[in-house]
Amino acid sequence: AQSVAQPEDQVNVAEGNPLTVKCTYSVSGNPYLFWYVQYPNRGLQFLLKYITGDNLVKGSYGFEAEFNKSQTSFHLKKPSALVSDSALYFCAVRGPYSSASKIIFGSGTRLSIRP
Amino acid sequence: DTEVTQTPKHLVMGMTNKKSLKCEQHMGHRAMYWYKQKAKKPPELMFVYSYEKLSINESVPSRFSPECPNSSLLNLHLHALQPEDSALYLCASSQDLTAGAPHFGPGTRLLVL
Numbered sequence: 001a002q003s004v005a006q007p008e009d010q011v012n013v014a015e016g017n018p019l020t021v022k023c024t025y026s027v028s029g030n031p032y033l034f035w036y037v038q039y040p041n042r043g044l045q046f047l048l049k050y051i052t053g054d055n056l057v058k059g060s061y062g063f064e065a066e067f068n069k070s071q072t073s074f075h076l077k078k079p080s081a082l083v084s085d086s087a088l089y090f091c092a093v094r095g096p097y098s099s100a101s102k103i104i105f106g107s108g109t110r111l112s113i114r115p
Numbered sequence: 116d117t118e119v120t121q122t123p124k125h126l127v128m129g130m131t132n133k134k135s136l137k138c139e140q141h142m143g144h145r146a147m148y149w150y151k152q153k154a155k156k157p158p159e160l161m162f163v164y165s166y167e168k169l170s171i172n173e174s175v176p177s178r179f180s181p182e183c184p185n186s187s188l189l190n191l192h193l194h195a196l197q198p199e200d201s202a203l204y205l206c207a208s209s210q211d212l213t214a215g216a217p218h219f220g221p222g223t224r225l226l227v228l
Contacts, residue, residue: 034216043121043205044158044219090157102171103148103217105157 002027004093006106013081013113021076021109023091032094033074034103035065037087044090050074061085081113119220121206127226130196136223138189138206146170146212147189149181150205152222158205164189165212196227 003026013019025031032051036044048059055067065076074091091106119140128134138147146165150158163171164183172181178200180192189206203222209215 032213036219041224043119043221044207046216046218049216088155102160102163104160108155108157 002031002093002102002104004091004104004106006089006091006109008109009107010110010112013111015083015113015115016080019078019081019085019111019113021089021091021111023074023076023106024072025074025091025093026072027093031074033065033067034092034094035059035063035074035076036090036092036105038090038108039087047076047089083113083115086111086113119206119208119218121204121220121223123223124221125224125226127228128193128196129228130198132196133192133194135193136191136204136206136225138191138208138220139187140208140218140220141187142208142218143186144208144210144215144218145186146209146215146217147183148207148209148217149189149191150207150219152203152205154203162191163212170212193225196225198227201225201227 005024034049035047038044047063048057050057050067058064063078089109092103094103122137148163149161152158160173161175162181167183178195182190203224205222206220207217209217
């Protein structure tokens, strides 16, 4: 069965500093990995995805994520945080084709950027 | 058009009411999803449709009844709900059931009294 873990409930970063939001996954076969952001009382906005290819994936709003197969991780990063990045972030995994319909979300990490 | 729309944005209903949530996309996506999200929790998959056919039902109670009238529309019919069903209901769509990333709508916030 596939699963995804976000070990940190909350991450606090000063504006202008780099940020990292951690995600690890477990899936048989090659994973499809996603990051989404959710602002209060809103739906989920897609940030980026890893399907295959380069391990460093660039996405929306200056975010990027690094796929590490040996560590089964897909951490979200940004070189310089903005106050407006404060939101709830979800990592998600879709398994191989036999169970491809199911996209499983991590528990979420609340990112707080202080001015 | 690159968005998923959902109506209504908010819904308050009694436990004896019948109501429907609607979702629409015009991106040509052939997979559509319903998720339920409680406050500060991740979305939980409820149903998946592929090419207008129900592909997955995650053991959802029968008081929730999905319908996919065509490739652009997805409905969720609600009947005899319980207060614990109050949540944000999110619709999403993707190109198909393989690698595509789902695009989410803004959700319908449901309150059951």
